[in-house]
Amino acid sequence: xxxxxxxxxxxxxxxxxxxxxxxxxxxxxxxxxxxxxxxxxxxxxxxxxxxxxxxxxxxxxxxxxxxxxxxxxxxxxxxxxxxxxxxxxxxxxxxxxxxxxxxxxxxxxxxxxxxxxxxxxxxxxxxxxxxxxxxxxxxxxxxxxxxxxxxxxxxxxxxxxxxxxxxxxxxxxxxxxxxxxxxxxxxxxxxxxxxxxxxxxxxxxxxxxxxxxxxxxxxxxxxxxxxxxxxxxxxxxxxxxx
Numbered sequence: 316x317x318x319x320x321x322x323x324x325x326x327x328x329x330x331x332x333x334x335x336x337x338x339x340x341x342x343x344x345x346x347x348x349x350x351x352x353x354x355x356x357x358x359x360x361x362x363x364x365x366x367x368x369x370x371x372x373x374x375x376x377x378x379x380x381x382x383x384x385x386x387x388x389x390x391x392x393x394x395x396x397x398x399x400x401x402x403x404x405x406x407x408x409x410x411x412x413x414x415x416x417x418x419x420x421x422x423x424x425x426x427x428x429x430x431x432x433x434x435x436x437x438x439x440x441x442x443x444x445x446x447x448x449x450x451x452x453x454x455x456x457x458x459x460x461x462x463x464x465x466x467x468x469x470x471x472x473x474x475x476x477x478x479x480x481x482x483x484x485x486x487x488x489x490x491x492x493x494x495x496x497x498x499x500x501x502x503x504x505x506x507x508x509x510x511x512x513x514x515x516x517x518x519x520x521x522x523x524x525x526x527x528x529x530x531x532x533x534x535x536x537x538x539x540x541x542x543x544x545x546x547x548x549x550x551x552x553x554x555x556x557x
Contacts, residue, residue: 318396319370319385320346323377326398330378341380341538347531348380350538355530358550359389360557362520366447367393367417368508369408371462373454374398383505384453386531390524391508399452401465409468417448420475422511423463428474435476438515449475449511453504477510503528519556526553 324345344354368391370384377384377398388394397408412419418441425433438447450469452459463469502510505528512521530553533545546552 317388318394319377319388322372322396322398326377343380349534353534353537355534358530358554361392362390362523364391364393364517364520366391366449366512366515366517367395369411369448369450370394370396370453371399371450372396373458373462376454381535382453383503383528383531384451386505386524386528387508390520390527399462404468412468416444416446418445419448419450419472421450421469421472422475422507423452425474425476427463432474433476434473436478436514438475447515451504451508456501475511477507523556526556529553
């Protein structure tokens with residue numbers, strides 16, 4: 316059981332009433348959160364990686380079956396997850412951020428960072444005893460901006476951004492068909508993480524995460540009463556990378 320699954324169960328147990336997201340009547344797997352008939356857990360496989368991810372999740376985000384942050388934890392072994400709070404900061408979160416083995420980077424658009432914080436399209440070379448820890452603000456765009464503005468403990472870290480103009484045409488627009496974004500270039504959390512893995516030099520892991528994301532989106536839409544815009548060959552493509 317990885318960090319996002321544990322956080323999901325923790326958040327679910329503290330709820331005073333059932334969380335009724337769209338599709339709440341569907342019988343779901345408690346792990347992958349897909350409809351039980353389309354569960355993908357048997358194909359989940361973690362990769363060897365030299366980087367870490369830390370998901371700061373807006374309160375209800377971890378309860379949403381459509382959340383893609385959990386896909387990062389499916390693939391990357393060192394993935395931490397916390398519910399974000401404006402007034403209270405989990406001591407375990409601060410302990411990870413202050414751990415000398417990690418160099419944290421906040422993944423966010425450069426326009427919101429000070430000039431001295433901005434790093435675009437590259438992960439700097441780190442001392443041998445340091446590993447990059449990529450902090451993902453997981454929620455809607457409005458929620459992510461709120462987390463960025465109201466988390467002063469993140470202000471000390473560099474802000475790593477992706478310039479979409481440097482991406483291939485097929486990667487500039489999100490392939491996430493489950494939720495509708497305000498703008499087509501607003502990528503899902505797992506899509507951003509795949510690009511970050513490429514910047515970190517973990518190209519194979521980036522491709523695996525991207526393929527796993529495609530498996531998730533296709534299988535998710537199989538339980539929805541509308542056209543499935545996912546890739547019907549996504550599972551075969553994912554398994555070919557393992």
